[in-house]
Amino acid sequence: MITGPSGDIAFVRFAVLGPVRVWRGDQELDPGSRQQRLVLALLLARAGEPVGLGEFVAMLWGERPPRSATNIVHLYLGRLRRMLEPGLRPRAPGRWLAGDASGYRLMAGVEQLDLLRFRVLVERGRSAGDPAEALASFAEALHLSRGPCAGAPELTSHPVADFEAVDNEYADLMREATGVALRAGAVRTVLPFLRRVASQRPLDEALQAKLLLALVADGQQAEATALYQGLRGRLADELGMDPGRELQEAYSVALQQGTPVDPPAPADGFFVRPAQLLPDLPHFTGRSETLHRVLTLIHGRAATTPVGIVAIEGIPGVGKTSLATHLAYRVADEFPDGQLYADLRGLDPQAAEAPGDVLQGFLHALGVRGQDIPGSDSARATLYRGVLAERRMLIVLDNVRDPDQVRPLLPGGPGSLVLVTSRYSLAGLATAPEGLVLTLDVLPNDEARQLLVSRVGAAPAETDRPALDEIVERAGGLPLALAVVAARAQTRPGYRLADVARELRDARGSLDGFGSDDPDSDLRAIFSWSYRGxxxxxxxxxxxxxxxxxxxxxxxxxxxxxxxxxxxxxxxxxxxxxxxxxxxxxxxxxxxxxxxxxxxxxxxxxxxxxxxxxxxxxxxxxxxxxxxxxxxxxxNAEIDADPPAQHDGVADERPADARAAAAWFAAEREVLKAVMRQANDRGRVYEAWQLELMVQGFYQREGWWHEWATVVSECLAAAERAGDRAGVAEMLRSLAGARFYVGDSESALSLLDRALEVFTELGNVSREALTLRNLGEVSFAVGDYDRSVACHHRALAMAESLGDRTAQADVLCRLADAQYEIGRHALGFEILGRALAMSEQLGDDVRRSECHLRRAGLYLREHRFAESRADWAAAQELATAVGHRVHLVRAKVGLGDTAFEAGDRPVAEAAWREAAALGTGSDPAQEAAIRRRLARLDHGAGGATA
Structure with a gap:
């Protein structure tokens, strides 16, 4: 119980054993968006331990966080603080969410957080002297859960170790409590919880065995038998495995209605210790993070979910076999009963090893006499699992084609480890609780350099660092490519790294620099194995x-x-x-x-x-x-691009709405630049500048001004070389827009004057009108208001003559500002009202957003704060609906400006921080202006405009 900032008594409680929930008193609070709930879930799962900013970023975005990731995390944390303590002053220390150099932590105790209460009850049960008392504490703890940790589907699917650890704690207690209940003859106390947890962990054989025993103890023999048969079928279908020893023993109990039976004795008479591993690389380097992760999991094999299968997949030449072999040597001592190895030749469907043949070879290596090896594959698999049932074996299956090749070769007992490599997807092996699938990527630059240095020696590498870096770049971090060039340098006397780099440079991006006389290391040959299939x-x-x-x-x-x-x-x-x-x-x-x-x-x-x-x-x-x-x-429907003709063999893909369209442009940004460049190089100049016309609206709404300028400059140069006058005029006008947005208004005016001249020569009235609009806008920006009004009036007359209502609405929207600046304030507001009404009639939400933005700015200048806020809010809602990032940022900045001028500094700060979080680095000037606004808050300065 705490006293809130306003003096009221507030009870705050949190739940993470199930969907993330928060209560203040009797009122349940909304934890916010999916990502914000993830942030809260991680804080709760840590139960008072610190969480660093980097951990939040890694959880939310993995290896590809946006540039603004840290700011977004701060935004979520700020929102959580305000949710928990709505009256808390900015930068004041909070009661619940605290931050220091070690990270952020949620300061909840046993009475506030169900996870801490759960742990107290578990310890109380374990220390109890009486089984009934222990079971009562365990049952109370089990009652606290309402589903998997962070139970909302989008959270349970998130691969965060802390969430999984909380789930595992609950499953551990479930197994322990069931054991106590079985001994106390009180299985009905735990059976409802056991059913639910077992359904959530269908391949956890230890838990399923407990459920089977509990059903037998409760007299539900038929259900227990059906459960076992269903589990056996599922294990066979998904993993190609029979039930393990613990589950088989529980089923034996079920068959004899509670009388335990001993498991079958292992076949010991003919066992030998094979040692079949390939030689380890003498200079293995890199993969430190991957090795640490896998070794940690393997060394923790006694934990709730031991790792028994490690599958390594990846592109040709990425070092899968080398890593598996090195890993095998690192852990071989933990498997004293020996190592088996087989190359399954999965790259060639005609030569791929049949699992039955591999089983025969393994059984021979394990000491089984030829006459004792069964003829059928299923019988061989059964014998193989029986031989290995009580053994700790290390098995390496190299060059696998698919999971079906692997499943018959998996040992039945829990004591062995299987390492698998493949170019193909092995996701099917990840369905088992003990399965781990790794997709191996190319080496990062530092590890690629280490690999080269380990092969050629430190001295040559130090004397020619530029050549070393060039080789690493041209090899693209592919270990096989690095090994090939290193071998070439080693086997040629006097051959320096600079010579290797020059050879690769002379190859001009081909594979000539990576050839080898050995087909097992020649890149063309390695790649061809996949190509031929x-x-x-x-x-x-x-x-x-x-x-x-x-x-x-x-x-x-x-x-x-x-x-x-x-x-x-x-x-x-x-x-x-x-x-x-x-x-x-x-x-x-x-x-x-x-x-x-x-x-x-x-x-x-x-x-x-x-x-x-x-x-x-x-x-x-x-x-x-x-x-x-x-x-x-x-x-940007008014851009006058020609509709492309139907083309045979071309996919017809059409975004469904404005948001999908913006997402398509964002995803294809880099591709579209390359396509325009290729088209210009191939002499398809018209198609290139037509495509630029279609892309410029996206650049404009997202704020990619510099990229826009680069792309349009290339198209302009190509159009000028080709003598394409229409293309020249369009690209002059487009380039003027890019230059204007980066702050070069004088250059923009010059380019627009040239474009207007060409459009007039060509008699293209609609493009004349558009260019006049642009001239009016830029003239306004440089303070030439009279010219701005004149250009807009000419553009308006042309748009009216053409019957172009979209253009009319746009001109009116921009003309209003110019009229206001020359002192016609009432007229400015009246014109904006007309523009807004026309945009609403047209259903043009982008233009409506622009009208609201401009009118909000005028209201702010007149200190009519309520009207200004209403228009900023309307613009924000429209910009969000259509996915217009630039308008959204403008609206949030404007909301902050109005709040600041009205003396509402907390609202101003929140709005400006939200605007900053939306930045993508595309408009440094705008981001600098927002930073200056925030700096004024820190220094207590007045005036928000910048």
């Missing part, structure tokens, strides 16, 4: 991916590239992903390692004709033009 359609698509200019590709773009129908494209593209020649870098976006891409480019040039390559590039250009055109109709 593709169907003809997938092989063609792989080759044609080299014609795609961007850093990554979607399924729709890949289908267009190859002219594949949508119905068959997914299966064909899936082959490339399965083979690891292409990997999913982000959800729905795929790419190949630079050296694999170089291999595809070589194949394309060797196999595909020039006409086929050109046709593929034309299709992919048509795909991006058509999709950008459809998306831009939601973003």
């Amino acid at each position: 593709l169907s003809p359609a997938a092989a063609r698509l792989f080759r044609l991916l080299a014609a795609h200019p961007g850093p990554d590709v979607t399924l729709a773009a890949a289908a267009s590239l190859a002219g594949l129908p949508a119905t068959g494209a997914r299966e064909v593209f899936g082959e490339l992903v399965h083979s690891r020649l292409v990997t999913e870098r982000r959800p729905g976006r795929y790419g190949a390692h630079d050296l694999i891409a170089a291999y595809a480019r070589e194949l394309m040039l060797d196999v595909e004709s020039g006409a086929d390559r050109d046709a593929a590039a034309d299709r992919v250009l048509a795909y991006y033009r058509r999709t950008a055109y459809a998306a831009n109709l939601f973003i």
Whole structure:
């Protein structure tokens, strides 16, 4: 119980054993958005221990946090503080949420947090002298849970160790409490909880065994038998395994209605200790984080969820076998009964090892005589599991094709460890509680340098650091590529790192610099093993991916590239992903390692004709033009781009609404730049500047001013070289917009004057009117209000003559500011009202947002704070609905300015911080202006504008 800031008595309680919940007194509070609830959940799961900012960032965004990640976390923490203590002054120390150099912690005690209460009850039960007393405490603790830790689906699916640890605590207690209940003859006390937890952990054999015994003790023999049969089928289907010893013993009890039976004796008479591991690399370096993670899990095998399968997957040449072998040597002493190794040759479907043949070899290695090995695969698997049942074996399965090759080779007992490697996806092995699947990435630069130094020696590396760095960059962190060039340097007397770097440079991005006489280390040969396993359609698509200019590709773009129908494209593209020649870098976006891409480019040039390559590039250009055109109709429909014609073999993809359109442009930003550049290089100048027209609205609403200027400058230069006057005029006007937004208004005016001249020569009245609008806007910015009014009036007359109501609304919106500046205040407000009404009639939410923003600014200048706040809020709501980031930032900054001028400093600070959190680094001037506003708060200065 605490006394709140206003003097009231407030009871605050938290729950994390189930959905994250918070109460103040009898009122349940809303913990906020999904990410904010995750922040609170992590604080609660730590139960008073500190959580660093980096841990929050890693939990929310993994390895790709946004630049503003720290600010966003601070925003969530601030909101939580205000939720828990609404009257708390800014920067005042809070009762519940405290922060220091070690991180942030939630200061809740046993009476406030169910997790702490749970732990007290568990300890009380364990220290009780009487089973009935212990069971009472355990039952009270079990009652506290309402589901898995952080039980909302979006939280339970979040891979955070702290959440899993809380779930495991509960499962540990469930097993312990069931044991006490069985001994006390009181299973009905725990049975309802046991059923629920067992349903949430269907492959936890120890827990299922407890449930089976509890059902037998409760007289529910038929249900116990059905439970075991269902578990056995599930284990066989999902893992290719039989139930383990503990579950089998529980079933024996069920069969004999409570009379325990001994497990079958192990086959000891013929066991030998095999040692089949491949030699470890003498200079293994890198992978320190991966090794630490796996070794920690393996060393914790006695924990609730031991690791019994470690599957390592990744692209060709990334070092899967090397890591598995090194890992095997690191843990071999923990498996005293020996090591088994098999190359399953999964890269070649025709030569892949059958599991039955591998079992025969393993049984021979384990000392089973040939005449004692059964003929059928299932009988061999049963014997194999029986031989290993009480043993601690280390088993390495290399070059696996799929989980079906692995499952018959898994030991039945819990004491062994299986290491698996594959180029293909092994996600099916992660379904078991003891399964861990690692996707191996290329080496980071520092570990790649270490690998080279370990091979060539420290002295050469120190004397030629630039060459070392160049080799690392050109190898793209691929261990096999680094090993090849290191071997070349070692085997040629007098061959320096600078010579290696020059060879790679002379290869001009091809694989010539990474060739080898040994087919097991030649990159072309290594990549070809995956390529040869593709169907003809997938092989063609792989080759044609080299014609795609961007850093990554979607399924729709890949289908267009190859002219594949949508119905068959997914299966064909899936082959490339399965083979690891292409990997999913982000959800729905795929790419190949630079050296694999170089291999595809070589194949394309060797196999595909020039006409086929050109046709593929034309299709992919048509795909991006058509999709950008459809998306831009939601973003900036008045841009006068020509509708792209239908193109055979091109996927038809259309965003459903403005938010989806903005998301498509954001995802394809880098690709669209590359597509325009490729089009200009291929002489497709018209298509390039048409595509730029479709992209500029996105640049404008997201604030990518400098990138916009770079892209349009390239298109302008190409149009000038081609003598495309229409393209020149469009790109002059577009470049003026980019220059204006980066603050170069004088250059913008010059470019617009040139564009207006060309549009007038071409007789393009609608583009004349648009250019006059732009001239009016820039003239206003430089203080030439008379010219601004004149240009806007001319533009308005042209828009009226064309019947273009969208243009009319836009001109009126901008004209209002100019009229206000020359002293016609009432007229300015009247014109804005007309613009807003017209925008509402048109259903143009972007224009409505602009009108509200401008009117809010005028109200602020007149100190009409209530009206100003209302317009900022309306603009914010509209900008959020259409996904217009620039308008949203302007609205939040404006809300802060109005609040500051009205003396409401906490609201001003909150609004400005929210605006800062929305920044992406695209507009440094705007971000600096927001920082200056926040600095004024710290120094107590007046005046909010900057």
